[in-house]
Amino acid sequence: MLVLFDIDGTLYHGDGTGRAAFIDAGRELFGDQFADHDLVLSGRLDPWIFARFMELNGLAMTPEIDEAFRAACHRHLRLRIESAQHRVIALPGTIELVQRLSELPEITLGLLTGNWEANGRLKVESIGFDSQQFRICAWGNDGPTRNDLPPVARRRYVDTFRRDIAYERVVIVGDTVHDVACAMAHNCRCLAVCTGGSTEAELRDAGATTIMTDLSDSAAVVDWLVGAEPSVVGARSQM
Numbered sequence: 001m002l003v004l005f006d007i008d009g010t011l012y013h014g015d016g017t018g019r020a021a022f023i024d025a026g027r028e029l030f031g032d033q034f035a036d037h038d039l040v041l042s043g044r045l046d047p048w049i050f051a052r053f054m055e056l057n058g059l060a061m062t063p064e065i066d067e068a069f070r071a072a073c074h075r076h077l078r079l080r081i082e083s084a085q086h087r088v089i090a091l092p093g094t095i096e097l098v099q100r101l102s103e104l105p106e107i108t109l110g111l112l113t114g115n116w117e118a119n120g121r122l123k124v125e126s127i128g129f130d131s132q133q134f135r136i137c138a139w140g141n142d143g144p145t146r147n148d149l150p151p152v153a154r155r156r157y158v159d160t161f162r163r164d165i166a167y168e169r170v171v172i173v174g175d176t177v178h179d180v181a182c183a184m185a186h187n188c189r190c191l192a193v194c195t196g197g198s199t200e201a202e203l204r205d206a207g208a209t210t211i212m213t214d215l216s217d218s219a220a221v222v223d224w225l226v227g228a229e230p231s232v233v234g235a236r237s238q239m
């Protein structure tokens, strides 16, 4: 089984560092008029976010600008994460859950995230994970939309282990309707959590059938993953 975790709002709470890094990078490259425009970022891919910010600010994209922006955004993200202004944390139970899953030989851990690879690795490492323990990863720059990422992860699984894996054996763990949609698009299993960008009602409306308040009950998550009825599933409260 391949378990693919989203990062922002699922494993990691960035306390605004991601958005701030985009704006910091935009202002460094284009001046202080580079504006936020209240763009909703949850569940979106970094290249999409960057392209929308450029469009909203009336700026043209070139390969050179793309490369310079990615480098600046990564540098500012690190500064923001390290700054005392923000409180970057691992979301409840995630460290323990990943540890438990890493001890199960039938489970391969991975990431499926909208982050550019460098930013994604920085985020998970900033909260105490070794990013190498996520052996199969699909990043925000691996496809035009999130729905294109599960096939990327599957192809990498085949390349790594020299055997195929059915989508029914792939689990997407995520916090937004976009995570749910990308799982449904490929008949992957989906565990939706209410620790980030979408409410329980939004996740349910998007088609999520298993929704947990957070990942703090790692025994329930493991039970659900391996097929038994979870002992506790449900949204007791919204964060």
Ligand SMILES: [Mg+2]
Pocket: 006, 007, 008, 009, 010, 042, 043, 174, 175, 176, 196, 197
């Ligand atoms: Mg997310």
